[in-house]
Amino acid sequence: MIEDMLRTPAAVQDAERHTAHNYHPLPVVISSAEGAWVTDVDGKRYLDCLAGYSALNFGHRHPTLIAAAHAQLDKLTLTSRAFLHDQFADFCRELAALCGKDLVLPMNTGAEAVETGIKVARKWGYQVKGVPAGQANIVVAEGNFHGRTTTIVSFSTDSDARADFGPYTPGFRIVPYGDLAALTEAIDEHTVAVLLEPIQGEQGVVVPPEGYLHGVRLLCTERNVLFIADEIQSGLGRTGTTFACEHEGVVPDMYLLGKALGGGIVPVSAVAADTDVLGVLQPGQHGSTFGGNPLACAVATEVVRLLATGEFQRRSAALGERLQAGLRGLIGKGLVAVRGRGLWAGLDIDPALMSGREACERLMERGVLAKDTHGSTIRLAPPLVITEEEIDHAVAQVAAVLAG
Template structure:
């Protein structure tokens, strides 16, 4: 079936010939992109409804972001943190203001931001909370996806991500997502943090029960535990707010950010927290050669300025309502359930019809790119620059796929 679908079999085979098989991409070879659309090597256009797992919240090649990158490329690209460059202060100050926090620690990838958050929480636990040396624990949720480093997969419940990568890093307790009682029981005197996604993306855009995040916030405050929100996928406008936590009126102690922060141009991540948390770090204790480099800061500062206008959060809210209305109309017509917030949706397809992979292959044939996750579940996360007409087009193509 897949061979019949390949429009560029030679290009696909060549791309995979010398590549470790750690991904199973759809058989499309993209050569250019603009806005919400990508074009393959044969000139066929596709509506991008994945947006790089939310790394392309502002679409492909947003003019303001491209201009910022071009301008910086002509001046300075890398110094390392051994020196200060002229883009660093603006980025850190403006991102801190966007987050409502005092300090920012720039890194590169989302997984690095999570690892940084874990290290900071442990050090805070020992130096500030007074947890005995080597006894700090962090509570996480089942179904989590925080990255694929050795430490992070140690507390994953996804066998594909975790199996055969042991021995695993200790110090984590796993509880059911959305279960405040289980979380309360897991927190003890040695707990330094609760690490959660406000909406679980990789699990299928799973939204927790109403009141769960406020309950987590209250518990962490009462027990002197850090609430760390992994907003790497859910943050920066995706859900209709700057951060998904805002939808529940919650402010965590620490934000973990990435993906869209780099504007779809360079990898940029960051940890944002107040000085009583991030201030526990001292020179030599954590760092990154490329973290906070001039090119990254120039692009990410422009990202922060785009978000500061509120335009993209409003677009996500308004167009998200249109997207979800169209998707909910397909429940009972091939869809079993729809979840999500803003321009982010997890769709459960009737498994008797097809798998999530099959649905994405058929959508690709109809000029729409999406991504499956587990079983018959697929995710939609189009750029926030998508139009109402393009949303209707994507929903219509999905309806056609479900109808067979």
């Protein structure tokens, strides 16, 4: 077993001794990072091809974002939403403009953004659509990953995320991902929203059939149902556009954002929608002590400004073509399939060769960090600051691992 060959640092053993085992991390202990590279406690460097599940789209310690954080730390970090602060208006205005929406509701984590979206959709359904009290339903997709709160796991189809956490929250209908006919059948007069990932990340970077998102948009408009796009992993440049929905020219009623919005420095999430949707909330009905705090807003505003130039979207599109082409060249050479868009890829390894975990361990030994999911699948999501040479290096290491 490869695990027997891996040296386990004392820091790994210490972490396992004093930490709940809700994760099974690779046995590497990172102590510093810059750009697309991280360094462990022994001084070994690794190319980071996970980027914090897309939280590090701009790489580790991007100088513009670090400067914004340092400057804000010297002035003000938290007020709570009981008061306004001087970073709040800029963040909300500029993010709303980036999304093409009227309003922004800042939160902290992706799961909080999803919970916010669910609450807003239900309230909209009761107050605007006229759904009878307590009857609202939301349609979701099989294979979804929207977080791990009690409500969110209630409509998960992942047994690891869901089992033994009941009783579960009602009000959700699950249909196959990419199946427009099944979605059409599931919507009734009490449906208030369709909640989807434009690309399913945790499921293995699953891209829906061409035309699916466009069909969802038309259906939601026709049936007076909100289309909520969970762009927490897929958004903010990851797929070669600001939002993955743009690949089909689709604009949802509500964006759920997170991960990269915090620049890899602080947790920041947000819901963006127009006034007729987010305007249903009134004071006291939803909130967060840390949501929209000064430090978060200062960093996230710079993230929005980096995206507003279009540079990172263009990099992701161009470099993504190189990554996808290199990986597709390995189909039949240990890979069964490759999926993805931009700098985001899901690789299905021939299960007769090795598991996804084993592949990630062998990649780690070769200085590349990636993450497995669902048995024999691994995901690659390098920072958007990665270079052509670094992409070629990552693909070469994948090839070497597959070749044994």
